Amino acid sequence: MTQVLARLLGRLPIGWLQLTHNRGRLVSALAGVAFANVLVFMQLGFLGALIESIRLPYAMMEADILVQAADANTLQDGSPLPRQRMLQALATPGVASASAVYYGRLDWKQPDGTIRTLDVLGIDPRERVLRAPEVEAAREALMISGTALIDRGTRNVPPALFDGIEAGMPYTIEANNRRVTIVDTFRVGGGFGADGYLLVSDQTFLKIFRSRQAGAPNLVLLRAAPGEDPAALTARLRERIAAPDVAVRTVPEAVARDQRFQTTQRPVGVVFGFGIVIGALVGIIIVYQILATDVADHLREYATFKAIGYRQGFFLGIVLEEAVILGLLGFLPGLMATLGLYALVTQATGLPLAMPLLRPLTVLAGTIALCALSGAVATRRLARADPAELF
Amino acid sequence: MSAPAISVRGLDHAFGQDEARRQVLFGLDLDIAAGELVVLLGASGSGKTTLLTLLGCLREVQAGSVRVLGQELNGATEATRIAVRRRLGFIFQAHNLHESLTARQNVLMGLEVHGRVLRAAEAAAHVLSLLGLGDRLDYLPAKLSGGQKQRVAVARALVGNPDIVFADEPTAALDRDSGRVVVELLRGLGRARGTTTLMVTHDTRILELADRILRMEDGRILAG
Ligand SMILES: Nc1ncnc2c1ncn2[C@@H]1O[C@H](COP(=O)(O)OP(=O)(O)O)[C@@H](O)[C@H]1O
Ligand SMILES: [Mg+2]
Numbered sequence A: 001m002t003q004v005l006a007r008l009l010g011r012l013p014i015g016w017l018q019l020t021h022n023r024g025r026l027v028s029a030l031a032g033v034a035f036a037n038v039l040v041f042m043q044l045g046f047l048g049a050l051i052e053s054i055r056l057p058y059a060m061m062e063a064d065i066l067v068q069a070a071d072a073n074t075l076q077d078g079s080p081l082p083r084q085r086m087l088q089a090l091a092t093p094g095v096a097s098a099s100a101v102y103y104g105r106l107d108w109k110q111p112d113g114t115i116r117t118l119d120v121l122g123i124d125p126r127e128r129v130l131r132a133p134e135v136e137a138a139r140e141a142l143m144i145s146g147t148a149l150i151d152r153g154t155r156n157v158p159p160a161l162f163d164g165i166e167a168g169m170p171y172t173i174e175a176n177n178r179r180v181t182i183v184d185t186f187r188v189g190g191g192f193g194a195d196g197y198l199l200v201s202d203q204t205f206l207k208i209f210r211s212r213q214a215g216a217p218n219l220v221l222l223r224a225a226p227g228e229d230p231a232a233l234t235a236r237l238r239e240r241i242a243a244p245d246v247a248v249r250t251v252p253e254a255v256a257r258d259q260r261f262q263t264t265q266r267p268v269g270v271v272f273g274f275g276i277v278i279g280a281l282v283g284i285i286i287v288y289q290i291l292a293t294d295v296a297d298h299l300r301e302y303a304t305f306k307a308i309g310y311r312q313g314f315f316l317g318i319v320l321e322e323a324v325i326l327g328l329l330g331f332l333p334g335l336m337a338t339l340g341l342y343a344l345v346t347q348a349t350g351l352p353l354a355m356p357l358l359r360p361l362t363v364l365a366g367t368i369a370l371c372a373l374s375g376a377v378a379t380r381r382l383a384r385a386d387p388a389e390l391f
Numbered sequence B: 001m002s003a004p005a006i007s008v009r010g011l012d013h014a015f016g017q018d019e020a021r022r023q024v025l026f027g028l029d030l031d032i033a034a035g036e037l038v039v040l041l042g043a044s045g046s047g048k049t050t051l052l053t054l055l056g057c058l059r060e061v062q063a064g065s066v067r068v069l070g071q072e073l074n075g076a077t078e079a080t081r082i083a084v085r086r087r088l089g090f091i092f093q094a095h096n097l098h099e100s101l102t103a104r105q106n107v108l109m110g111l112e113v114h115g116r117v118l119r120a121a122e123a124a125a126h127v128l129s130l131l132g133l134g135d136r137l138d139y140l141p142a143k144l145s146g147g148q149k150q151r152v153a154v155a156r157a158l159v160g161n162p163d164i165v166f167a168d169e170p171t172a173a174l175d176r177d178s179g180r181v182v183v184e185l186l187r188g189l190g191r192a193r194g195t196t197t198l199m200v201t202h203d204t205r206i207l208e209l210a211d212r213i214l215r216m217e218d219g220r221i222l223a224g
Helices: A002-009 A014-021 A023-060 A083-090 A133-142 A159-166 A202-208 A230-240 A251-264 A267-297 A299-308 A312-349 A358-384 B048-055 B078-085 B103-112 B120-130 B146-158 B176-193
Strands: A065-069 A095-109 A115-123 A147-151 A171-175 A178-186 A196-201 A219-224 A246-250 B006-015 B022-032 B037-042 B063-068 B088-091 B164-168 B196-200 B212-217 B220-222
Touching: A002 A014, A002 A312, A014 A023, A014 A312, A023 A251, A023 A267, A023 A312, A023 A358, A065 A083, A065 A230, A065 A251, A083 A095, A083 A219, A083 A230, A095 A171, A095 A202, A115 A202, A133 A147, A133 A178, A133 A196, A159 A171, A159 A178, A178 A196, A178 A202, A196 A202, A219 A230, A230 A246, A246 A251, A251 A267, A267 A299, A267 A312, A267 A358, A299 A312, A299 A358, A299 B088, A299 B103, A312 A358, B006 B048, B022 B048, B022 B220, B037 B048, B037 B176, B048 B063, B048 B164, B048 B196, B088 B146, B103 B120, B103 B146, B120 B146, B146 B164, B146 B176, B164 B176, B176 B196
Parallel strands: A115 A196, A147 A178, B037 B196, B037 B212, B088 B164, B164 B196
Antiparallel strands: A065 A219, A065 A246, A095 A115, A095 A219, A147 A196, A171 A178, B006 B022, B006 B063, B212 B220
8 A cells, every 4th residue: 555655646655654653543533534424425315315205206297297386385385276277278289188186184193193194195096197007007996985095105104004905905094084995005205294195086085185175186287299398388388377376387397496495495405405514514623633633743753854855745745645545545434334324214214315326426525625625724733843943 | 175065154143032032143153164074062052053953954044144055045045945955964863753654764755855766765775774774674663772763863864965964962862883883974975975064962982083173152163
């Protein structure tokens, strides 16, 4: 290693030799860098999971364009739409078909008294509204009033319950004083809002949510006629339905807007962003402390090197060498620990924590840049190395 | 005789400002020829170390003229002083070795200051062998005795073939025999390469080897 670095640097790798000479300090420095890395990775993981869990339900919808209430920021909020809007949309040339989707949130009381919240989607089971094959297969069953499908990814529900349902043993729950029988499962994956999803027919939906009115859904899914450009069609629809109470967006637009809203306006998203900054700060402070102490401990040696004729750049080089080594060596255990934690959190919460290829590279680059910054600041102490005091 | 390696005229030096100002060197005049081995004697506090740091370009010259290797140091920039320092060798009272570097690596530091040097490792090993440390090349300072460490420091000062060597009571940490070995080596370098040595020491056995002995008292050089 010393040989390799000597080749690379064109000089003795003093930073490396200094770091490896004091094993105890090296290990605690690496632990510190790894810890900061884990902090940042976890926040990025949660942020990524939030963004992904927002996308998942949109991705299920058999739609090119969404019509939502103007006051809706996510799938889960916003006023119901007047029925007219769907008719106006259908009358627009280029729209092949439309489906209404009702949304409501339900408290599902468990046998032990605890409560799971479910995002309830009401659809017309005669139409293909959701893309999932499990849903396609269960449309017939949903036509019977009072039946439902449940999201297999629903948090904190014993898997045996899902296994039983899939094995043909329907499970009846009480929903706002109505009995609803869960006859099968489908899969979305839990998000940061509710624990899971429940899928029912529009008729069943209106029985569960008695204050909601037929013909006033939360969402209208539009499918463009073959060869129709969704963006152009969206522009036409906006002209056609020029009402202040609606917003027409292509699905990707709606996803992006929802993600932007939840990551910047909602506490969860803001907290994760803040956590990344905190993690980076922790890393900077740890590395600064280590490097500043290291400089202070070697002032005499550095003063000697100054007397010999080495310039400021040489010392900056040593400290930066140390910073980069700490960044690189601390990153690996940090990444390993993170992968373990991601798996653990995914298992425990059902949140889709994944490690996209680019994230480790970004974090590594950031780690090295911040280590170098800490190192550059730490070299300020070098001014105290005065070769005149050596004799 | 060529131009002197060191030439000093009317050198004053003071520490502190205003009230606290205390002058420690008074109108020094001094010439040392290339290749000379000069020993500087004087009671503690007489200003020997201060003179050495000024000649060694480690302190700014306040008043008077100091020419080292032909370069005027009064008013010289830091860059100029560093450039001159690279042609000097320093042997301090303490060895000042880097604890994380082996004997050979410490010596290499005296060579790498000149940039990439061909066969640097061999050159370092050669100087260490001359000082009787051929079998200690890859030892860390912690594994060396006090005398051995001081000899590594000497090797570090000599490996870059300096034109002038400054030594401030280096023999304090050297055992008797190796102290003599070091000074004989310096004298040999003076004869062979014209290396100049200015050394502060009280070791009587070394005084015999000096070309010239200077005495300082209260910041002045006594005629002698
Ligand atoms: N950095 C300094 N600041 C203030 N006074 C100093 C400093 N260095 C040396 N002195 C003073 O200068 C005088 C000469 O010291 P020095 O050159 O070290 O003498 P010597 O090496 O002959 O013992 C002493 O009185 C000492 O206290
Ligand atoms: Mg002294």
